[in-house]
Structures are given as structure tokens and as C-alpha cells.
Amino acid sequence: MSRSRGLRLAEAESLDTASAKFAFEAMLEGWRDQQLSRNLAQETIRVRERLVRRFCRHSEVWPWQWLPGHFENWVGGMRTESHLVHSTVRNYQLAVGSFCAFVCDPAYGWGASCLAHFGSVPSQVCRPENMGVHTSEYDGRPSRRSLTRIELQALFDAADDDVESIRSGTKKGFAPAFRDATMLKVAYAWGLRRRELRLLELADFSSNPSAPEFGDYGVCGVRWGKASKGGPPRRRGVLSVFGWSAEVLAEWIDEVWPTMGMAEDGLWPSERGPVVSEDRIGDAFRRSARAAGLPEELTLHCLRHSYVTHLIEDGFDALFVQQQVGHEYASTLAIYTSVSSDYRTKTLRAALDGAIEAAAARRSTR
Secondary structure (H helix, E strand, O other): OOOHHHHHHHHHHHHHHHHHHHHHHHHHHHHHHHHOOOOOOOHHHHHHHHHHHHHHHHHHHHHHOOHHHHHHHHHHHHHHOOOOHHHHHHHHHHHHHHHHHHOOOOHOOHHHHHHHHHOOOOOOOHHHHHHOOOOOOOOOOOOOOOOOHHHHHHHHHHHHHHHHHHHHHHHOOHHHHHHHHHHHHHHHHHOOOOHHHOOEHHHHHOOOOOOHHHHHHHEEEEEOOOOOOOOEEEEEEOOOHHHHHHHHHHHHHHHHHHHOOOOEEEOOOOOOOOOOOOHHHHHHHHHHHHHOOOOOOOHHHHHHHHHHHHHHHHHHHHHHEEEEHHHHHHHHHHHHHEHHHHHHHHHHHHHOOOOOHHHHHHHHHO
């Protein structure tokens, strides 16, 4: 082959690659617009786009050349190398499946365009037979569980010990340590998610006329609840139920919070900004959990699970607990509940005693 012909072939291949890249980017842009029109969060869209790009790099071919085998090889490699949990893998699969559904939809014209320019059309590579099955409402790690009351107290004690060691020593950081300890207690006391906790402001708390013993902290107004189906953050009012919760919050707000020197109303200012980062909240939990000797895999979300479980154990109505934590379905609440064996034994004993008493009452009336 002559040198000039080789150069022409190289130029043609370069043009083909540039055209393919342009088409792929246009597909992603159109998919992004479709998701924005559904009110999906910007971060959700960015994560999905990164996953599709990762799959494209792994397959080493363009979307109009993807086959189910490419997808299965990608997922199989992740499961082998990364040890991802079932729910994470499903989210990865759903992201690719959503993109394929977009480019395969005749309404967007990508099939005809790809056939005209590249000689092939996109196909849906995510099929029921190669997708993870959604077998339960909760697919996460079993270690994301409720804490026992002993574990919970050990966690809080470890956080308080850290505060006291700083107060009695020469180290700086008393206010941030006090903040971290209070955040953990507030997360449990009102059953809050990480984002709900992080974005709390003083104005979010108010009195409850039906429970004046909580003073100004009888109701926690959650403004940043988990959104549903592309909607805005859901709001809810969480009633205070633990007698100690108002005291803990009042001590922070009245005595320590003002020393942080922040003009904003955010309850958890950092040393450098108006609000602590989500990573700092997670670090606060891990540090205290480690000091308390709790398993390393536990996370801040365990406090929310603990809140649900302990309220159920204390005899609160399940519907009340469901509304407190903002669960749309009772089945979700059931996943969060992991009552102790002692509670189950007491429940069984009460049911048996009730049945025996009812039977005795019927015999006495004969």
C-alpha cells in the first residue's frame, strides 16, 4: 500500500472517530435534557452519565455497537473485582438501561441517524435475563442495622468522653467536638437522614402545645426530606419523643453554638464555613463508633434504623413511627425495624397470656 493511501485511510479513520465521539456526546446531552425534564437531581444525572461513560470505555465500542455480551462482561467484572453490593450493581445496570431506552426510542430519532451514519442502530442491552432481580425493598449490607440500646449508649458516651478530654486538657477544638457529639444525638433523637441533619436551622424547631415539656424543641420541621420520583425535597414535622433530646439541643444552642461565631442560622457550622460537610458528619460517627468498640462497617444511618426499632419496642404505634420518619409505605418501615429478641419474647408472652386469660374468661361464663 502506498504511503499516500495509508495517510488517506488514517485521515478517514480519524474523521470516523470524531463523528462517533460527536454522536455519543450528543446522545448524552439529549439524555441529560430528558432527565432534567423529569426533575431528576443534577447529581443523580451526573452519576448516571459517568456510569454510561465507564461502560462505553469498557466495551471499547460505541452505543450503536453495544451487545448484551458487552454489558454482561462489564457487570461480571465489577462483581468479581469490586465486591459491590447487590443494590449498587442494580443502580449501575439501571443507569445503562435508562440510556439505552432513550437512544432506542424512535421519538428521538437516534436509530435512523446511527443507521445512516454508522450502518448500525442502538439496541437495549439490558434485558430481564441479565439484570439483577429486585428481591426485596432493602438490598444493602446486613451491617446497616439498628444499634442495641447498650451500643447506642456506648456511642454517645464515647462522643461525650472526647468532649470532656478536650475540655480538661490543653487541646483546641472543644466546640467542634461538642457539635459532633450533639449531631449524633440529634440524628437519633429525631430519626434524621444525613442531609436532613446537616441542613437543620434554628428556625426548624418549634414548640408542641400537646407536649409543653419539650419547650421550644417539641417539633423538628424537616425541610430536606428524601425526594420521590424527581419531586422536590419532602417536608415533614417530627414530634419530639425523648425527654433528654430537648435538653441536649438546648445546651448546644444556648451555650456552645454562639461561640462558633457564625452569622448564619445553620445549626452545625464548621470551623471554616456555615455548614459542616457530609463527610465530617460521617467521620464523627466513625470516630465515636471506633472508640466505643462498635463494628467498623456501621454507618450514621444506623441511628435512623435504631430510632425506628426503639420506638416500636417502646410501644409506639407503627403508623406514628412511619409518619415520623417520612416513609411512604409501611413495608419500608418494616425493613428498618429489627427488634431485639427480648422484645419478641415479651410480645409473645403478652399474646399468650392474653389468650389464656380470654379462654379462662369464656370458661367462667359457661
